[in-house]
Amino acid sequence: MNHKAELLQKIADKSVVVSIIGLGYIGLPLALRFTEKGFKVVGFDIDQSKIDHIESGQSYINYIHNETIAAAVNNGLKATTDFRQISQVDVIIICVPTPLSENKEPDLSFVRNTVQSILPFIQKGQAVSLESTTYPGTTEEELVSPFMEKDFSVGENIFVLYSPEREDPGNKNYTTATIPKIVSGHTKHCLEIAKNLYGSVVENVVPVSSTKVAEMTKLLENIYRAVNIGLVNEMKMVADKMGIDIFEVIEAAATKPFGFTPYYPGPGLGGHCIPIDPFYLTWKAKQSGIDTKFIELAGEINTNMPEWVIDKMKSVMNERGLDLQNAKILVLGVAYKKNVDDLREAPALEIIENLLHDNMRVDYHDPYLPKLPATRKHNLQLSSIELTAENVSKYDCILLITDHDNVDYNLLLNSGKLIIDSRGRLRGAYENVITA
Amino acid sequence: MNHKAELLQKIADKSVVVSIIGLGYIGLPLALRFTEKGFKVVGFDIDQSKIDHIESGQSYINYIHNETIAAAVNNGLKATTDFRQISQVDVIIICVPTPLSENKEPDLSFVRNTVQSILPFIQKGQAVSLESTTYPGTTEEELVSPFMEKDFSVGENIFVLYSPEREDPGNKNYTTATIPKIVSGHTKHCLEIAKNLYGSVVENVVPVSSTKVAEMTKLLENIYRAVNIGLVNEMKMVADKMGIDIFEVIEAAATKPFGFTPYYPGPGLGGHCIPIDPFYLTWKAKQSGIDTKFIELAGEINTNMPEWVIDKMKSVMNERGLDLQNAKILVLGVAYKKNVDDLREAPALEIIENLLHDNMRVDYHDPYLPKLPATRKHNLQLSSIELTAENVSKYDCILLITDHDNVDYNLLLNSGKLIIDSRGRLRGAYENVITA
Numbered sequence: 001m002n003h004k005a006e007l008l009q010k011i012a013d014k015s016v017v018v019s020i021i022g023l024g025y026i027g028l029p030l031a032l033r034f035t036e037k038g039f040k041v042v043g044f045d046i047d048q049s050k051i052d053h054i055e056s057g058q059s060y061i062n063y064i065h066n067e068t069i070a071a072a073v074n075n076g077l078k079a080t081t082d083f084r085q086i087s088q089v090d091v092i093i094i095c096v097p098t099p100l101s102e103n104k105e106p107d108l109s110f111v112r113n114t115v116q117s118i119l120p121f122i123q124k125g126q127a128v129s130l131e132s133t134t135y136p137g138t139t140e141e142e143l144v145s146p147f148m149e150k151d152f153s154v155g156e157n158i159f160v161l162y163s164p165e166r167e168d169p170g171n172k173n174y175t176t177a178t179i180p181k182i183v184s185g186h187t188k189h190c191l192e193i194a195k196n197l198y199g200s201v202v203e204n205v206v207p208v209s210s211t212k213v214a215e216m217t218k219l220l221e222n223i224y225r226a227v228n229i230g231l232v233n234e235m236k237m238v239a240d241k242m243g244i245d246i247f248e249v250i251e252a253a254a255t256k257p258f259g260f261t262p263y264y265p266g267p268g269l270g271g272h273c274i275p276i277d278p279f280y281l282t283w284k285a286k287q288s289g290i291d292t293k294f295i296e297l298a299g300e301i302n303t304n305m306p307e308w309v310i311d312k313m314k315s316v317m318n319e320r321g322l323d324l325q326n327a328k329i330l331v332l333g334v335a336y337k338k339n340v341d342d343l344r345e346a347p348a349l350e351i352i353e354n355l356l357h358d359n360m361r362v363d364y365h366d367p368y369l370p371k372l373p374a375t376r377k378h379n380l381q382l383s384s385i386e387l388t389a390e391n392v393s394k395y396d397c398i399l400l401i402t403d404h405d406n407v408d409y410n411l412l413l414n415s416g417k418l419i420i421d422s423r424g425r426l427r428g429a430y431e432n433v434i435t436a
Numbered sequence: 437m438n439h440k441a442e443l444l445q446k447i448a449d450k451s452v453v454v455s456i457i458g459l460g461y462i463g464l465p466l467a468l469r470f471t472e473k474g475f476k477v478v479g480f481d482i483d484q485s486k487i488d489h490i491e492s493g494q495s496y497i498n499y500i501h502n503e504t505i506a507a508a509v510n511n512g513l514k515a516t517t518d519f520r521q522i523s524q525v526d527v528i529i530i531c532v533p534t535p536l537s538e539n540k541e542p543d544l545s546f547v548r549n550t551v552q553s554i555l556p557f558i559q560k561g562q563a564v565s566l567e568s569t570t571y572p573g574t575t576e577e578e579l580v581s582p583f584m585e586k587d588f589s590v591g592e593n594i595f596v597l598y599s600p601e602r603e604d605p606g607n608k609n610y611t612t613a614t615i616p617k618i619v620s621g622h623t624k625h626c627l628e629i630a631k632n633l634y635g636s637v638v639e640n641v642v643p644v645s646s647t648k649v650a651e652m653t654k655l656l657e658n659i660y661r662a663v664n665i666g667l668v669n670e671m672k673m674v675a676d677k678m679g680i681d682i683f684e685v686i687e688a689a690a691t692k693p694f695g696f697t698p699y700y701p702g703p704g705l706g707g708h709c710i711p712i713d714p715f716y717l718t719w720k721a722k723q724s725g726i727d728t729k730f731i732e733l734a735g736e737i738n739t740n741m742p743e744w745v746i747d748k749m750k751s752v753m754n755e756r757g758l759d760l761q762n763a764k765i766l767v768l769g770v771a772y773k774k775n776v777d778d779l780r781e782a783p784a785l786e787i788i789e790n791l792l793h794d795n796m797r798v799d800y801h802d803p804y805l806p807k808l809p810a811t812r813k814h815n816l817q818l819s820s821i822e823l824t825a826e827n828v829s830k831y832d833c834i835l836l837i838t839d840h841d842n843v844d845y846n847l848l849l850n851s852g853k854l855i856i857d858s859r860g861r862l863r864g865a866y867e868n869v870i871t872a
Contacts, residue, residue, distance in 0.1 A: 136678050166692060173694070180691040206691045208684060216680050217688040220671060221696045224689075227667050228660075231730045235656060238717065241724040242572050244652050248644060252653040253660075255616040255642045256602060258609070260657045261697045281674065288677040293737070294667045297729055 003125040003157050004189045010090055011196045014038050018197075019089040021114055023050045023079065025272070025342075026131060026165040027095035028061060030201075033176045035072040037201050042089055043079040054079040062341045062368065063170055086121035091129070091197060095165065098132045099276060104299075106135060106280050111142050119146060122158070127193050129161035133218050133277045135284035138162075139211035144186050155187030161194040162211040164218030170340045180204040184214035222277040223295055228263040229274070230298030233305050236265035240312070245435055247424030267401050267422040267436075268305040268347030270336025275302065275345050306347045310354055312436035313399055313420045320418065322396050329355055330385070330395040331364040332412070333402025334372065341368035348401045349378040356380075363395075367406050389415040400425060439561040439593050440625045446526055447632045450474050454633075455525040457550055459486045459515065461708070461778075462567060462601040463531035464497060466637075469612045471508040473637045478525055479515040490515040498777045498804065499606055522557035527565070527633060531601065534568045535712060540735075542571060542716050547578050555582060558594070563629050565597035569654050569713045571720035574598075575647035580622050591623030597630040598647040600654030606776045616640040620650035658713040659731055664699040665710070666734030669741055672701035676748070681871055683860030703837050703858040703872075704741040704783030706772025711738065711781050742783045746790055748872035749835055749856045756854065758832050765791055766821070766831040767800040768848070769838025770808065777804035784837045785814040799831075803842050825851040836861060 001009070010016035016039060020031045023045040034041045045051060053060045054077065057070030069077075086092060096110035111132060122128075128147075130139055139162040144154050152158040163183045168174060181202045185191035191207055199205045208214050232250065239246040246265060254262040269275040278295040285292045314324055334348035335341055343349065348364070349372070355362045363385045364372070372380045385391055387408060392398070392415040400412075403425040412419060412426075419426060419433045426433045437445070446452035452475060456467045459481040470477045481487060489496045490513065493506030505513075522528060532546035547568055558564075564583075566575055575598040580590050588594040599619045604610060617638045621627030627643055635641045644650050668686065675682040682701060690698040705711040714731040721728045750760055770784035771777055779785065784800070785808070791798045799821045800808070808816045821827055823844060828834070828851040836848075839861040848855060848862075855862060855869045862869045 136680060168694065171694065179693065182688050182691070204691070206688055208688050209681075212678065212680050213684050213688065216675060216678070216685045220685055220689045221692055223671070224664075224667065224696055227663070227730075231660065231663050234728065234730050235659070238721045238724075238726055238728060239652060241721070241726050242648065242652070244572060244648050245645075248649050249652045249656055252618050252642055252644050252649065253656045255618070255640070256657055257615065258604065258607065260660055285674045285677070288674075290674055290677050292670065292674060293733055294663075294670050294730075297733055301729070 004159070004193065006125060007090060007127060007159065007193055008196055011193075011200060014200075016040075016091055016197075017042065017089040018091045018093065019044055019086065020093045020095060021045070021118070022095035022097070022110075023047075023054070024095065024097070025061060025169055026167050027093075028064065029167060029176045030093065030095060030131070030165075031077060032064070032068060032072050033201050035075050035077045038075075039201075041072075041077050042085060043077065044081070044083060044086075045079070046081060048081055051079045051081055061169075083117045084121055086118045087123055089126070091127045092118060092122075093129045093131060095131045097272065098134050098280070099272075100279055104279050104282075106283050108134070108138070108142060111138070115142060115146055119150065122147070122150070122152070124152070124157040127159035127161060127190075127197065129163055129194065129197070131163055131165045133164055133222070133273065133280070134215060135219070135280040136212040136215040137284065138215060139184075139186065155185075155189045159190045159193045160186040160211075161190055161197070162214045163194060163198055164214060166218070166221075169342065170337070177201065178203055180206050182206045182208060182214050182217050184208050184211045186211055216281075219277055219281045222273050223281065223298075225263075226269065226274045226278045226302065227294050227298045228261075229266070229269060230301045232263045232265045233301050237308060240436075247427060247435060250424075264424065265422075266305065266347075267309045267351065269302045270344065270346040271342065272344050275299075306350045306354065309399070309401075309420070309422050309436050310351060312434075313397060316418070316420060316434050316436075317397060322418075325359055326361060327396040328361045328394060329363075330392070330398045331355075331362060332366075332398055332400045332407065333404050334364050334366045335368055335402050335404070338402055338404045339368075339406075343369065343373070346402075349380065351399070351401060352380055352382070353378060365407075366402070367404055387411060392416050440595070440629065442561060443526060443563060443595065443629055444632055447629075447636060450636075452476070452527055452633075453478065453525040454527045454529065455480055455522065456529045456531060457481070457554070458531035458533070458546075459483075459490070460531065460533070461497060461605055462603050463529075464500065465603060465612045466529065466531060466567070466601075467513060468500070468504060468508050469637050471511050471513045474511075475637075477508075477513050478521060479513065480517070480519060480522075481515070482517060484517055487515045487517055497605075519553045520557055522554045523559055525562070527563045528554060528558075529565045529567060531567045533708065534570050534716070535708075536715055540715050540718075542719050544570070544574070544578060547574070551578060551582055555586065558583070558586070558588070560588070560593040563595035563597060563626070563633065565599055565630065565633070567599055567601045569600055569658070569709065569716070570651055571655070571716040572648040572651040573720065574651060575620075575622065591621075591625040595626045595629045596622040596647075597626055597633070598650045599630060599634055600650060602654070602657075605778065606773070613637065614639055616642050618642045618644060618650050618653050620644050620647045622647055652717075655713055655717045658709050659717065659728075661699075662705065662710045662714045662738065663730050663734045664697075665702070665705060666737045668699045668701045669737050673744060676872075681860075683863060683871060686860075700860065701858075702741065702783075703745045703787065705738045706780065706782040707778065708780050711735075742786045742790065745835070745837075745856070745858050745872050746787060748870075749833060752854070752856060752870050752872075753833060758854075761795055762797060763832040764797045764830060765799075766828070766834045767791075767798060768802075768834055768836045768843065769840050770800050770802045771804055771838050771840070774838055774840045775804075775842075779805065779809070782838075785816065787835070787837060788816055788818070789814060801843075802838070803840055823847060828852050 183194035619630035
């Protein structure tokens with residue numbers, strides 16, 4: 001039996017051993033899903049603490065329960081830092097980060113290091129799938145080429161796939177299993193493996209004609225989002241100058257039953273995807289001598305939003321005769337989006353630093369983040385204050401940055417002297433609320 | 437009884453006389469709808485031929501049937517050029533064009549001339565509603581101010597409303613009656629009139645807090661569209677450089693069940709709304725010292741698309757060794773969008789002119805436009821050729837600009853030597869089709 005037929009057979013009878021490299025927001029849910037569907041799964045990570053957590057049935061992601069991890073371990077989920085075990089698996093799925101360097105260029109070091117780590121242990125007949133978001137051509141350049149240099153024949157005795165992750169942490173309507181999954185392969189045989197492999201754990205797979213198309217698809221999704229958020233942020237600034245509440249405008253426009261999809265302005269972009277991924281295309285396009293002007297404009301505008309929100313706050317405080325020096329500010333919500341505990345690229349961190357730099361006194365409240373952990377860029381020694389009427393009334397201004405659902409907004413409205421709302425959460429004619 | 441109560445009563449018992457000024461793509465369907473719901477309607481236009489058409493039960497818009505006009509006339513619809521009759525009506529709805537001047541500035545002359553025409557005949561107790569798309573502040577500046585100068589008391593003895601049209605010509609799912617209608621008024625009394633007036637002919641009205649918010653809402657809807665089309669046009673150019681079919685990418689991205697809405701690239705923007713309306717905001721924002729960079733970028737990219745499509749065609753023809761001088765080109769589809777006969781701002785006209793200027797020989801086929809009428813910018817003496825295998829095979833290249841549904845695309849595929857498809861209509865691995 002040839003390698004392709006053998007692998008397809010193993011997928012069909014669930015004897016295939018699936019390894020997932022990178023057990024973060026993407027890899028862990030995927031490992032759990034394969035385990036849930038009866039596959040043998042080995043998770044790999046360079047971070048020993050993730051392995052320890054899994055082995056002791058403990059979650060390290062707030063919306064994944066301990067019980068889910070423990071059940072998966074009971075059903076055979078293994079986790080290890082020992083890449084030699086790659087030689088024992090059939091499928092290798094790479095779910096590592098693809099961040100940006102300081103100068104906004106793609107940092108593929110995690111992908112490259114992973115490929116170098118597994119290369120000595122790769123066996124004929126295996127399939128390797130990349131899930132990380134990246135520019136068109138990455139799968140060919142970073143996976144196909146190294147395998148070919150080691151004299152593998154891609155599509156015959158090794159299979160290279162690209163299937164971009166589409167996870168949406170905190171989304172209650174869609175999960176790993178129900179979000180349609182784009183699949184691609186370097187050859188037709190590779191695509192066949194991709195369709196069967198992913199088809200056995202997700203409801204719908206969407207095959208496309210090349211890995212480049214799949215890479216571009218994921219980027220387009222996130223570029224669309226970054227640009228539309230940039231657009232409404234610009235519209236917010238224009239509307240503000242004209243004395244128009246942009247949130248009322250968006251709500252009204254959203255009643256159009258065709259041709260309009262609402263996006264909402266905010267204090268700046270956060271998370272691992274939207275502020276970062278689009279620039280992967282920018283970099284690659286520049287190599288072809290072409291600009292991606294929408295991406296750069298969206299980046300420029302979204303990056304300026306924290307400053308704009310602060311400026312708006314200051315001008316309102318000035319109008320009301322409040323002293324900015326030593327003003328007491330409460331930042332409400334610091335996670336990058338509501339109802340999660342994720343601080344990656346969160347604009348709240350930049351905002352807090354800027355306020356401190358301006359000699360204001362800053363506290364924060366976030367039900368999901370009792371303390372601000374050190375991040376790559378920030379090291380703020382703050383703990384979440386308790387939200388009581390007494391506490392709230394102490395602040396000259398409350399800056400609403402992240403509108404978590406489990407916050408007592410009536411308490412804020414009743415006891416807050418001045419609330420600057422960057423999310424349009426507190427709509428209505430409240431005298432102490434200003435939209436920013 | 438006061439003026440407001442009287443007018444509300446007349447609306448309720450359908451004794452109100454509604455006049456519509458401007459009987460084009462917006463005013464005519466609205467006049468028909470009011471008539472259909474049992475109101476007395478008088479249509480006004482400065483174009484006598486529209487009046488003549490209506491009076492003889494003839495339509496002048498392709499998707500409105502003669503029978504519909506004739507039935508409305510039977511039910512009492514009147515039409516006239518005599519603005520003195522304004523003194524006999526209760527409600528005046530203004531549906532006149534708001535184009536751009538040569539230097540992309542708002543041209544409000546139709547609105548202003550209308551106001552001047554009706555001003556001598558305005559009566560206490562009337563309501564005046566503007567439906568034209570325009571920048572925030574127009575209703576106050578162009579309607580409220582002139583009435584106040586004539587000593588009317590807006591909200592007391594005259595009512596000023598703004599309710600932007602949301603017509604989508606050719607849309608089979610939504611009509612004037614079923615598209616929710618944004619309504620606003622200069623005062624609370626005005627808003628009350630607006631809600632009751634429009635609420636009696638459309639299923640859902642969406643009241644907003646000011647005429648400015650309503651003006652901005654309509655602009656945001658069209659800005660969103662212009663920007664998203666600009667974005668996919670840029671993505672098309674990037675993908676083309678990378679050898680990726682953008683239409684396959686968009687189709688794949690559209691399988692994401694949240695967070696993505698597909699827009700499609702094309703040969704340039706057309707129609708009366710999307711290429712024009714956004715610049716109304718640009719102009720007004722500049723007055724407040726603020727730029728609308730997304731609008732300008734979208735304008736720049738969308739404006740360049742006809743040229744890009746031509747360049748792509750030329751480079752494909754060069755690659756295939758075809759002589760550009762005297763090349764025979766068939767432009768397929770000239771209307772600005774599919775399945776309509778509307779040539780306003782249609783990019784096909786610019787494309788045909790440029791090809792002729794480059795000494796190519798150009799014909800066109802469009803099932804909706806047997807001849808190219810003179811437009812404000814173009815005067816091309818061409819007639820639609822018949823689409824036969826013999827005719828089609830004569831051309832060096834077929835440039836698909838508008839993908840009307842009632843075209844025999846198999847004939848094109850079978851007999852066309854080379855097809856440059858700017859709409860992604862002819863998907864699949866056809867050797868004679870290139871996406872542009």
